[in-house]
Amino acid sequence: MHPLPGPMVAAAEAVMAPHRPAEVVRAARALSDRYLADRPAREPIMDSDLRAAAYVLTRMPATFAAARLALDQVVDAVPDLQPRAVVDLGAGTGAMSWAALDAFDSVERVRVVDYSVAALALAGRLLADSGAAVEHEVARLGRSDHVEDEGPPCRHQADLALAGYVLGELDEQARDAVVDRLARSAGTVLVVEPGTPAGYARVLRARERLIAAGMRIAAPCPHELDCPLGPGDWCHAATRLERTAAHRQAKGGSRGFEDEKFSYVAATRLPVQPATARVLRHPQVRPGHVRLQLCESDGRAREVTVSKRDKTAFRAARKVAWGQAWDLSGEDADQG
16 A cells, blocks of 8 residues: 655645534545446536545545555556656646655656546645646547647657546547557556446557557556456455545545456556566465465466465465466465
8 A cells, every 4th residue: 555645634634624523524535426427527527626626635546545556556567667757647636646755766658638627626736735847738539529639749649648537428439539549659558447347448449559559568467369258257455544634524424445356458658567466356265275376477367275274375375466467386286
């Protein structure tokens, strides 16, 4: 679990200060209902300063946490990636950008793109103390005809292109156009969507288009074959983040933490060191063995039992988490 960057927390608190808590709670619940609807948006969801502030409180931390965990896997798979320029499509208030800044010390410039003027204004304020130069672009990515009419940007104008929780707000034609723009914009791409069957389906389609664009999959898949999961199953990961008192109040919850489930795909044109396998579910830890659900480099999904007899592999299996890479070298790993 990565803590939220200090400058991001301080800026978020300043953003919340002008608004009454009760107003923020109502706006946060309206936002939650809208995102749970999981349908294309004809107008910006963050259509006011109040709604943008509510997003900063309730959704920005989870988006940051999901992107940060995904970027950990990208760092392992693409060791040559040291991005100086980042572009964040559908940036909202800049959570994905913050995750990139937290993951890489090399980032010098961030371009945030969104069609919500209120969200972009907040993104600029939140990123002001990040240490990176910030550029803004107002673009109605929700209109597929506009996206297509933009024309191709300069190839690889950035080193890393991001799109977090964006595709669900678009129709299918616009989704494809945004993914294509991501592939044109940078040598490495990360797309994050909700960890639901619908979010996973959007990620799968993005994966296909990124491969068709000549990119290699960096994570989470340890291969570029068809997904081996059957009907009713979907690939996603989970990360836990701490909740502030204000966050708990806005969500109407009592727990001091929140588990964010998400699906993602990362692709690159840089050399890749793919994982041998990826852990697909929470490991089942027992006194004498650990059972792991894995997606493996040969394109198959299977369950593996790591026995206590192999002390090294058993210790590693007790520590590995859902969504992380796994090395199948243990001698006492039995296929289920």
